[in-house]
Amino acid sequence: MSIKTVTPQEAANAMAAGATLVDIRDADEHARENIKGAVHVPLARLGDLPSVTGPIIFHCKSGMRTQANASALAAAARGTACQILEGGLDGWRAAGLPTIMDRRQPIEVMRQVQLAAGGLVLLGVLLGFLVAPAFFGxxxxxxxxxxxxxxxxxxxxxxxxxxxxxxxxALRA
Structure with a gap:
């Protein structure tokens, strides 16, 4: 099922008129940066979506997660009109709309995985060339x-x- 997308500006106007913005990202992502007024319901816990009056606008980081899970989002809305924020949080920020950034929170776990894995691969290659070939392992x-x-x-x-x-x-938030 496809859900209609709305631009960040349309979403901001809809929120001002009573729409509920729902952030489906994981807790670590939400803790680092979020949109003021957004309700946080991780994708894995969509069944916990509170009943709301008015339309629901779902968002993730880039819009890909919401598009990929459109059927589940529509089902979680339980008949309430719902839409997807075009471009997600990245699109919201690119449109010049404000976000709440807490730099005291760690970066997202998947970015930490990318940094750690990349560092370990690089270390293994360097040690393999400089110390012993066994480090390529x-x-x-x-x-x-x-x-x-x-x-x-x-x-x-x-x-x-x-x-x-x-x-x-971040995970307690």
Whole structure:
């Protein structure tokens, strides 16, 4: 099912007229940056969407998650008129509309995974060339883990990073 998209300006006008903006991103993403007045209901917990009066506008980071899950979003709206914010939070920001940024919160866990995996691969290659070829195994191990994460949707590195002390504050929010 496809849900109509609205521009960021149309969404801002609709919010001023009583529409509810729903942020479907994960807790760590929402804690770092969000749109004032948006209700946070992660995609995995759409069943917890509160009853609202007026239309619902769903948003994610770029609009891809909302488009990919349009049927689930429409079902969660339980007959209430719903729309998708075109371009998500990125589109909102690009339109010059304000967001609330909390730089004390850690960056999103998936960006942390990208940084850690990239750093480990680079380290493995450098040590493989400079110290001993056996260190190339580190790069192979990380690459295999990324392949498994892509194939199964389960990422051990993300699970581990979520347990780190700097991420605990964001996950409680």
């Amino acid at each position: 580190l790069s192979a191990f990380v690459g295999a883990g990324l392949m498994m994460a892509g194939a199964t949707g389960w990422c051990g590195m993300a699970k581990l990073l979520r347990l780190m002390p700097w991420n605990r504050r």
